[in-house]
Amino acid sequence: xxxxxxxxxxxxxxxxxxxxxxxxxxxxxxxxxxxxxxxxxxxxxxxxxxxxxxxxxxxxxxxxxxxxxxxxxxxxxxxxxxxxxxxxxxxx
Amino acid sequence: xxxxxxxxxxxxxxxxxxxxxxxxxxxxxxxxxxxxxxxxxxxxxxxxxxxxxxxxxxxxxxxxxxxxxxxxxxxxxxxxxxxxxxxxxxxxxxxxxxxxxxxxxxxxxxxxxxxxxxxxxxxxxxxxxxxxxxxxxxxxxxxxxxxxxxxxxxxxxxxxxxxxxxxxxxxxxxxxxxxxxxxxxxxxxxxxxxxxxxxxxxxxxxxxxxxxxxxxxxxxxxxxxxxxxxxxxxxxxxxxxxxxxxxxxxxxxxxxxxxxxxxxxxxxxxxxxxxxxxx
Numbered sequence: 001x002x003x004x005x006x007x008x009x010x011x012x013x014x015x016x017x018x019x020x021x022x023x024x025x026x027x028x029x030x031x032x033x034x035x036x037x038x039x040x041x042x043x044x045x046x047x048x049x050x051x052x053x054x055x056x057x058x059x060x061x062x063x064x065x066x067x068x069x070x071x072x073x074x075x076x077x078x079x080x081x082x083x084x085x086x087x088x089x090x091x092x
Numbered sequence: 093x094x095x096x097x098x099x100x101x102x103x104x105x106x107x108x109x110x111x112x113x114x115x116x117x118x119x120x121x122x123x124x125x126x127x128x129x130x131x132x133x134x135x136x137x138x139x140x141x142x143x144x145x146x147x148x149x150x151x152x153x154x155x156x157x158x159x160x161x162x163x164x165x166x167x168x169x170x171x172x173x174x175x176x177x178x179x180x181x182x183x184x185x186x187x188x189x190x191x192x193x194x195x196x197x198x199x200x201x202x203x204x205x206x207x208x209x210x211x212x213x214x215x216x217x218x219x220x221x222x223x224x225x226x227x228x229x230x231x232x233x234x235x236x237x238x239x240x241x242x243x244x245x246x247x248x249x250x251x252x253x254x255x256x257x258x259x260x261x262x263x264x265x266x267x268x269x270x271x272x273x274x275x276x277x278x279x280x281x282x283x284x285x286x287x288x289x290x291x292x293x294x295x296x297x298x299x300x301x302x303x304x305x306x307x308x309x310x311x312x313x314x315x316x317x318x319x320x321x322x323x324x325x326x327x328x329x330x331x332x333x334x335x336x337x338x339x340x341x342x343x344x345x346x347x348x349x350x351x352x353x354x355x356x357x358x359x360x361x362x363x364x365x366x367x368x369x370x371x
Contacts, residue, residue, distance in 0.1 A: 085288050
């Protein structure tokens with residue numbers, strides 16, 4: 001039996017909020033676990049979010065517009081975003 | 093005589109935010125095409141502009157994504173935020189709305205079986221409207237935004253976009269609110285944003301769409317398969333705006349001013365327009 005796809009509602013809410021509230025983006029580094037829980041982000045995506053592993057998130061079905069905008073708000077440069085989403089990888 | 097001009101223009105942030113990434117000759121050609129459209133709109137002296145585009149989650153969210161939504165506010169933020177101001181290199185200001193025309197269109201569309209959403213109050217634009225408003229010098233002209241969902245599935249079908257465009261065209265031809273109306277769809281044809289395919293432009297797809305629009309074969313696109321659109325990139329979903337606008341103009345046919353792929357700006361720059369008598 002194949003695994004259920006990740007529930008993306010929470011991560012879309014979180015990324016939308018990050019884009020619209022710069023303070024939330026600033027807090028993200030210090031409060032990542034808390035925010036992931038508050039926004040009910042699917043636990044299977046927690047590691048990818050905290051590492052800004054945009055390739056994994058894209059392949060999980062996260063909307064690429066929200067993913068791109070949120071990643072930029074969370075400190076990724078445009079060029080680094082496209083490098084990561086093309087070849088995979090993260091900041092670790 | 094009441095007049096309308098229906099136009100289409102790419103809204104790539106590269107047009108204002110990072111034009112230098114393109115070759116100077118490419119950027120100059122795009123500027124000339126935009127200038128041609130700007131002059132035609134200026135000659136019309138529109139009383140109101142109906143903008144047709146998608147929102148990139150700047151003023152909408154997945155909590156409520158309407159297939160079609162009309163902004164009925166008295167003014168809008170152009171662009172929405174300081175960050176967008178820096179990104180697009182467009183000085184942030186207020187653009188007047190046209191609540192009377194917007195409410196008229198909402199009412200007329202609903203009466204004619206288009207369940208359009210009304211977006212009341214002030215909200216902000218991203219590249220969707222801010223790039224064209226800036227390039228076409230329209231920041232003083234009352235503006236009514238029609239937002240088409242082209243960012244998250246399920247999206248309105250091509251067939252529905254054409255139907256809605258025709259209902260809008262009918263409503264504009266019946267109205268007595270504005271003598272001169274500019275209808276401007278904005279968006280790319282094939283392109284990708286935030287995906288590994290960013291920078292890829294499907295020229296064959298673009299030519300297929302533009303040839304149908306400029307040869308009066310709009311109805312050939314009614315059953316355009318979703319997978320054909322999505323294979324041309326997530327940004328290609330914005331073709332919906334072009335379908336709506338072409339249907340507003342119908343039976344008049346859009347004339348292509350220029351088409352130029354610019355991978356450095358992530359999309360091609362298509363510029364088109366046609367005059368349409370309103371009475």
